[in-house]
Amino acid sequence: MDNDQNIKDIDILGFMYSDHWKQNAKTIAEIASYENSTSQECLQTVPTGNHDIKSLSWEKVLLFLNSMYAFAWPEHNAKTSSSGSPGLNEWIFTTHIQGQIFAPVLLDYLEKKKSIKSTSYFSITEYALELIHFFKIYLGIDSRSICDKELANRNILQKFIEQSYPNFIQRDLIQEIAKKLLSDEIKLQKSTHNHSSKEWTQDINHPSVNAHMNDLIRSGVKEKSVYGKYKISYAMFLFWLRTNYVQFQSTSPDDIPLSRVTEEHLLEFKQYLMRLATKGVYSKHTVSDRFYDIRFLLSNLYKLGWLPKDITLDVA
Structure with missing residues (x-):
C-alpha cells in the first residue's frame, strides 16, 4: 500500500482534524505546552445519518456505505440496485474483494455469505481485507501471495485476532479458517468495549525514547504524565511495530531502531488506532492522544538529533 492510498483510506474513515492542528501540523508547539495542547485534540467523525437497523432501506444501506467507505454506486446499474441485499452483496464482492483477496478459503466463505444483510456482509468483507493486510505487512509479501x-x-x-477484536459476525470467519486450515480450534477472546491499557504498561527502556522523555521533563511537563500517559503510548507503538512488521520481529522493543521507522509505518499506526476506535476498543479521544503522542515523539527526536529525518511533516 502506497502513501497516497494510506491517506485516502484514512480519510475514508471520516476522521478529521481541528483547524488548530492543521495550522500547526508542520510546526510543533513548545514542548512545555505539549501536555495541554495535545490533550485538547481529538479525532472527529463526520455525521453519517440514522442507521437504525429496524428501518434500514436500500437507500440507507447505500448512504451508509457511501458516507463511511466512499463507495460510489454505479448509476447505470439500476437493475442490480432493485434486487435487494443479494444484488448489493454481489456488487460488494465484485468491486471490493475480487483482485484483493486470493485465498480460496476466504473467497469460498464470502461467496457463501452473499445472502445475508448487506451491512453484515460488508462488515465481513472489511474484516477479511483487514486480515489479508495484516498478513501482508507481517510477512512482508504481496497480497497475491497470501493463500x-x-x-x-x-x-x-x-x-491478528488479538489486535482486531472481532465482533460476532467476524468471529464466524475466523472459525471457518480454523475449521478448514487448522487441526483444532483457535482461541478467540471475548469482544469487549472496556479494553484496558494494561497490555501496554510493560516497562520499556528505549534509549531515544528515554531521551525524549527527559527532554519533556526538562521543559516542564509533569513526570507523572511523562511516565504514565505518554510512556503508555510509546510502549504501545514499539510493541505494535514488533508485532506487525517482519523487519522488527526479531528485535526487542527497546532495541528497535526508530531511524528505520517510515512515514508509511506512522500512517499504518494511525489506521490501526482508527480501527480500535471504530470497534469501540478505545474512545476517539484516546486514539487521538496516542497518535499525537507518537507524532510528537518522532518529531522531537529529529530536533534532538536522534533521527536523520522528520517523517511527521506530511502526516497530519
Whole structure:
C-alpha cells in the first residue's frame, strides 16, 4: 500500500482534524505546552445519518456505505440496485474483494455469505481485507501471495485476532479458517468495549525514547504524565511495530531502531488506532492522544538529533 492510498483510506474513515492542528501540523508547539495542547485534540467523525437497523432501506444501506467507505454506486446499474441485499452483496464482492483477496478459503466463505444483510456482509468483507493486510505487512509479501498456506499459520492468525477484536459476525470467519486450515480450534477472546491499557504498561527502556522523555521533563511537563500517559503510548507503538512488521520481529522493543521507522509505518499506526476506535476498543479521544503522542515523539527526536529525518511533516 502506497502513501497516497494510506491517506485516502484514512480519510475514508471520516476522521478529521481541528483547524488548530492543521495550522500547526508542520510546526510543533513548545514542548512545555505539549501536555495541554495535545490533550485538547481529538479525532472527529463526520455525521453519517440514522442507521437504525429496524428501518434500514436500500437507500440507507447505500448512504451508509457511501458516507463511511466512499463507495460510489454505479448509476447505470439500476437493475442490480432493485434486487435487494443479494444484488448489493454481489456488487460488494465484485468491486471490493475480487483482485484483493486470493485465498480460496476466504473467497469460498464470502461467496457463501452473499445472502445475508448487506451491512453484515460488508462488515465481513472489511474484516477479511483487514486480515489479508495484516498478513501482508507481517510477512512482508504481496497480497497475491497470501493463500491458504499462509493463513494456516496459527501464530500469525492468533496475533491478528488479538489486535482486531472481532465482533460476532467476524468471529464466524475466523472459525471457518480454523475449521478448514487448522487441526483444532483457535482461541478467540471475548469482544469487549472496556479494553484496558494494561497490555501496554510493560516497562520499556528505549534509549531515544528515554531521551525524549527527559527532554519533556526538562521543559516542564509533569513526570507523572511523562511516565504514565505518554510512556503508555510509546510502549504501545514499539510493541505494535514488533508485532506487525517482519523487519522488527526479531528485535526487542527497546532495541528497535526508530531511524528505520517510515512515514508509511506512522500512517499504518494511525489506521490501526482508527480501527480500535471504530470497534469501540478505545474512545476517539484516546486514539487521538496516542497518535499525537507518537507524532510528537518522532518529531522531537529529529530536533534532538536522534533521527536523520522528520517523517511527521506530511502526516497530519
